[in-house]
Amino acid sequence: MSIAFNYSVHYAKVTLVYLSGLALMTDTQTRKKWKQDPEAVQANILAAAAEEFAEHGLTGARVDEIAARTRTSKRMIYYYFGDKESLYRQVLEEAYRKVRSEEAALDLTSLAPLDALRRLVEFTFDHHRANEVFIRLVMIENVHKGRHLSESSLIARVNASAIERIEDICARGQKDGSIRPDVSPHELHWLISAACFFNISNRFSFGISFDKSLFSEPGQHKLRALTCDAVIAAARGKVS
């Protein structure tokens, strides 16, 4: 007679093996060897960690939960990333790298300055909407006062191109008179970012307190237009 059971609830894997002579089923025997290349393992961990950190924040994220989202074990997280905070930093860097490299694909040089500006706003608005994980990571990092971001030498470098693109638009617009001479590319970038970021970051509190319909598809369409109008107006010239 031999009874074997193996019950998994929420902790780890427990295997009780009862036998009247022979061990029937040790689970190490039936376990496939993944034998992935280390880079794939690391990428897998980073992806899992990004989700968990974005979902629960740095303090709220659980290393066990990250491991569970992974194809490897918790032990490997420490093996490759040292500790939770280092992992978080790498997740942040990776997120910035990915988002900025996607932005780099946007070529605005063939458009007239104001058209380029409108296109940039639209793109940014849409891109932020499509990258909630990134938005959430940045929110979380701001809750931590940018402490980890400031330790990364990579971030500033990766963000430089974003500001260059808008500087180019401003320069061209100031040359042809379509943009007012005293405009600041940094300020313009700030305004665009504010609208596009807030649209995602604060949609919960804003939706609860005010109008949820602004976050429906038609509502978003209108907010996108509003943002374009406001940014272009600010770029064009003094009002009132």
Place this chain on the structure above:
Amino acid sequence: MSIAFNYSVHYAKVTLVYLSGLALMTDTQTRKKWKQDPEAVQANILAAAAEEFAEHGLTGARVDEIAARTRTSKRMIYYYFGDKESLYRQVLEEAYRKVRSEEAALDLTSLAPLDALRRLVEFTFDHHRANEVFIRLVMIENVHKGRHLSESSLIARVNASAIERIEDICARGQKDGSIRPDVSPHELHWLISAACFFNISNRFSFGISFDKSLFSEPGQHKLRALTCDAVIAAARGKVS
């Protein structure tokens, strides 16, 4: 007007007394004996908790640390608030209540619509700058997807006045032609909030990645003007 609702708890019996929206008893006033003064104890805990939650988030905050910031003990936190999450919820409610009641002091009815709008933007910009704790609590709550906010029946009510004020401005502006007829007060409120909120919430990540000088006093002055211009342009009429 008198609103009474009853969800009867099981904590302790507590009576907080406010006079016309303002807390009657700030805890610095009563640094005396204060034994047997439940309201003061509660207010003191709420103040300490607000700081700790704003600093470290819901999961990052430590009840022990909150207690340490308090003139009473950890036990009393549980006595009056039940658990960490309930305390957090009450902190959130209290923060909204305080901020909205301060905003209510702003009287715009005597100003011309566009002047009122400008004044509103300036006030909001300044007010957000002066209330970082509130901003951080809202950020944190958005990291939690507004879960706790949506459980509070108070929040929507307390926010209603904010939207009424801008509706009034729009109505008056549409009447006298200074504001375009198809403007949406909710959208306008969204734009104002986005700029003023982002200015505080994301100043770390933005400052690190881009231009730190935007957050200096002169920089802030310019961003405030930029926000005014953008909002007024959006209210006035279609551009480009």
Place this chain on the structure above:
Amino acid sequence: MSIAFNYSVHYAKVTLVYLSGLALMTDTQTRKKWKQDPEAVQANILAAAAEEFAEHGLTGARVDEIAARTRTSKRMIYYYFGDKESLYRQVLEEAYRKVRSEEAALDLTSLAPLDALRRLVEFTFDHHRANEVFIRLVMIENVHKGRHLSESSLIARVNASAIERIEDICARGQKDGSIRPDVSPHELHWLISAACFFNISNRFSFGISFDKSLFSEPGQHKLRALTCDAVIAAARGKVS
């Protein structure tokens, strides 16, 4: 404007009173004065405590929960009973007193010895079924190795009558030859108690492991008969 709410969840009673001038509703104003005589208050506490202790055991019972089952407050429990363990002891004593006094109502003197014995078994069987709270208190006390029972001088006294009754039956039966001469009233009482007590005390574990139908009404009827048969057989004479 005045808003008053009062939410009671599971802790105590919380009353937040906001007012723009006048306190509206303090709950001390609207509270009736029970002004019960002390004995009624004590009886009320004992009844509530009996339920709670029977339900959860000495360590599992919660003083707060006892208070909640009461018409008075937790403070009164300490006022009248000193501490949890003393209260428990008084509950135990009260339970024994009540059960034994109910048993005393059973008059067997007019019945022939074996009929009296059968009647006694039937009565005990039924009485135990009808007094689960008592059974549970005795179980719990046995988990505590009778520590509190042995501190009570009352218990032995109150139980004496139970043994006297069966001694009387045996004496009469031995006289008329219907009960064997070497029978021990204590042993007989032990056997009756065992069956009648176990029937209630262990019906959960027994029902789960074996036959639940024994605890249905027909099943109980059969067990009652079985117990009578077994006790009478044991009283009558040597078997096998």
Place this chain on the structure above:
Amino acid sequence: MSIAFNYSVHYAKVTLVYLSGLALMTDTQTRKKWKQDPEAVQANILAAAAEEFAEHGLTGARVDEIAARTRTSKRMIYYYFGDKESLYRQVLEEAYRKVRSEEAALDLTSLAPLDALRRLVEFTFDHHRANEVFIRLVMIENVHKGRHLSESSLIARVNASAIERIEDICARGQKDGSIRPDVSPHELHWLISAACFFNISNRFSFGISFDKSLFSEPGQHKLRALTCDAVIAAARGKVS
């Protein structure tokens, strides 16, 4: 025969090995280094927990105290068993398993039915006396209304053999006429259990209220004989 079931947990990975119903490794055998020996750690915890739970009940037991009785730490209890209640459940299961497997060693097939029955009662009486920890765990579980027992799929199965044995005796006795035809094996088992269980479970309250000498060695001898007589009389035939 081989039964395999799978409820896969999330604790740690553990492999307990039993040989034909008997624990292979009692923890006194391995008082050496035992690091990296999960089975021994688990068994050690279960043993310590059984003592503590039997002594103080589920709510009265202290995890710290269990840990102190252990050769490992409190942390490992949670590592392997998740929480206090799960540990308790496993202790219960283990206790049932052990008791029933010891009972299985009793071979009654070579005895005449009534002799077998007498032997069974004597064995059960003695076995219960020798397993106070088990009795106490069952008492405690009954205080909890069998809640944890009913969640265990193992218990019913492990108890099946107990009832089969007495069914066999009854069948044989009915065939040769020594046991009455309408006897119920379940009822008989109930009567045996009641006497043998009560003898241990209630000896404190019974001893205090009535005759302590029943629990002396000679007293126990007489109660054992009384139980045999009563059970056999009940099995044999209708009386009075």
Place this chain on the structure above:
DNA sequence: AATGAATGAGCATTCATTCAT
């Protein structure tokens, strides 16, 4: 006689991290 406020000690449980192989 009665009670709302207050509390210290303890309790179950979690979490990031390291050990040993």
Place this chain on the structure above:
DNA sequence: CATGAATGAATGCTCATTCAT
């Protein structure tokens, strides 16, 4: 390169009880 076992230091929370009036 990989991993199951192990753990110290918190961490949120509870409980019986006492204080002050």
